[in-house]
Amino acid sequence: METTDKGFQGDWMHLQNMVEANAADLPHLEAPRVKLAAQLARVQEINKQQNMLTASKQEASKQFRVAVIEGNRLANAMRAMIRVQYGIRSEKLAEFGLQPFRGRNRKIETPETPDTTKA
Secondary structure (H helix, E strand, C coil): CCCCHHHHHHHHHHHHHHHHHCCCCCHHHHHHHHHHHHHHHHHHHHHHHHHHHHHHHHHHHHHHHHHHHHHHHHHHHHHHHHHHHHCCCCHHHHHHCCCCCCCCCCCCCCCCCCCCCCC
C-alpha cells in the first residue's frame, strides 16, 4: 500500500490500467474504474495548482523581501534627515523613536584607600 501522493497516483493508474485490460472479466468494476480515473485527473489537476501556487508564493516572498529592504533603506534615510533637521541633541528626536545624544556618562574614579590591615 502506497503512502505518498505520487505513490497513490501511480498505484491508482496501475489499478485502472489493469482493470481496463481485464474489462471482460471485471465488467462490474467499470463504473468504479471511471470514477477512479476522474479522481486521478482531479488529484493531478490539484497537484498542478499546488505547484503553481508554490512557485507564486516563492515569487511573492522574494518580492516581499525586496520591498522590506527598500523600505528599511528609505526609513533609515528619513531618520538621518530628521537628525540633520533637528540636530542630534534635540529632544524632538524622541517623537520619532530616535535617541537624542545626551553626552557620555563618565566613570567617576574613586580614590583608592590604602589598606591598613597589612603591617
